[in-house]
Amino acid sequence: MEALLSQFTFLSDQALQGNKNFDPSAMEDLMKLFEIESYKAWAALELVEEKQVKGAEITMPILSFDQMGLKDDLLRGIYNYGFEKPSAIQQRAVMPIINGRDVIAQAQSGTRKTSMIALTICQVVDTASREVQALILSPTRELASQTEKVIRTIGDFMNIQAHACIGGKSVGEDIRKLENGVHVVSGTPGRVCDMIKRRTLRTRAIKLLILDESDEMLSRGFKDQIYDVYRHLPPELQEIVLGAKSEKGGGGKV
Numbered sequence: 001m002e003a004l005l006s007q008f009t010f011l012s013d014q015a016l017q018g019n020k021n022f023d024p025s026a027m028e029d030l031m032k033l034f035e036i037e038s039y040k041a042w043a044a045l046e047l048v049e050e051k052q053v054k055g056a057e058i059t060m061p062i063l064s065f066d067q068m069g070l071k072d073d074l075l076r077g078i079y080n081y082g083f084e085k086p087s088a089i090q091q092r093a094v095m096p097i098i099n100g101r102d103v104i105a106q107a108q109s110g111t112r113k114t115s116m117i118a119l120t121i122c123q124v125v126d127t128a129s130r131e132v133q134a135l136i137l138s139p140t141r142e143l144a145s146q147t148e149k150v151i152r153t154i155g156d157f158m159n160i161q162a163h164a165c166i167g168g169k170s171v172g173e174d175i176r177k178l179e180n181g182v183h184v185v186s187g188t189p190g191r192v193c194d195m196i197k198r199r200t201l202r203t204r205a206i207k208l209l210i211l212d213e214s215d216e217m218l219s220r221g222f223k224d225q226i227y228d229v230y231r232h233l234p235p236e237l238q239e240i241v242l243g244a245k246s247e248k249g250g251g252g253k254v
């Protein structure tokens with residue numbers, strides 16, 4: 001279990017402000033929400049709760065995109081999009097993710113997490129292969145589409161192929177796109193699950209799973225579908241769990 005915990009980098013609003021006395025219990029909302037037993041993030045969080053492990057390392061902020069060792073074409077995409085300096089979460093989460101760490105980050109909405117996801121995905125995907133390598137699950141169609149758009153924009157010079165797999169859109173179009181080959185899928189749990197079950201979305205090359213607004217996904221009742229998706233993913237998966245602290249406090253309705 002200790003080994004499991006050491007796989008994770010934890011980031012919270014406190015950590016983002018550089019507070020070295022970061023207390024993992026600040027992640028309580030997320031802890032309560034993850035009830036899926038075989039889910040390694042949940043296991044790690046339980047351990048934190050039990051032992052109050054002060055395992056939350058404070059990652060050093062990287063203050064410029066130039067210092068992140070990003071691919072040249074990605075850097076061009078980032079600057080072309082108008083970014084100059086990474087936001088607090090971009091400064092602290094990008095490097096651990098690129099270095100293969102599992103990351104659990106809780107940061108309020110508006111902290112530029114979506115762009116953080118987009119740029120890390122562009123860095124880790126190998127465009128020489130046409131298999132799906134990164135999967136992002138989001139609670140709403142709008143967020144899933146927005147994330148896919150940002151990936152395509154930032155990754156424009158790298159020729160990243162991303163597809164939004166969301167409910168309400170044509171299943172035929174999903175099938176066509178996925179069979180053509182894409183690097184990244186950003187979707188809502190129901191449609192993604194459906195595509196996996198049809199074997200149209202092939203999961204064997206997926207190395208990175210991102211649960212965006214995970215607290216929101218669970219409070220919207222997507223737990224079973226997320227679990228279903230998990231069962232089809234390779235075991236040596238890198239996981240990124242993002243949560244936006246509930247505005248009302250108390251952490252949702254689950």
Ligand SMILES: Nc1ncnc2c1ncn2[C@@H]1O[C@H](COP(=O)(O)OP(=O)(O)OP(=O)(O)O)[C@@H](O)[C@H]1O
Nearest residue numbers: 082083084085086087109110111112113114115116
């Ligand atoms: N480092 C940056 N520099 C300048 N603009 C940025 C940077 N990161 C993101 N943006 C811009 O800020 C806007 C919002 O960013 P983004 O969609 O990543 O997250 P958000 O809306 O702040 O919310 P969340 O953190 O919940 O994802 C977008 O228009 C995006 O292009």
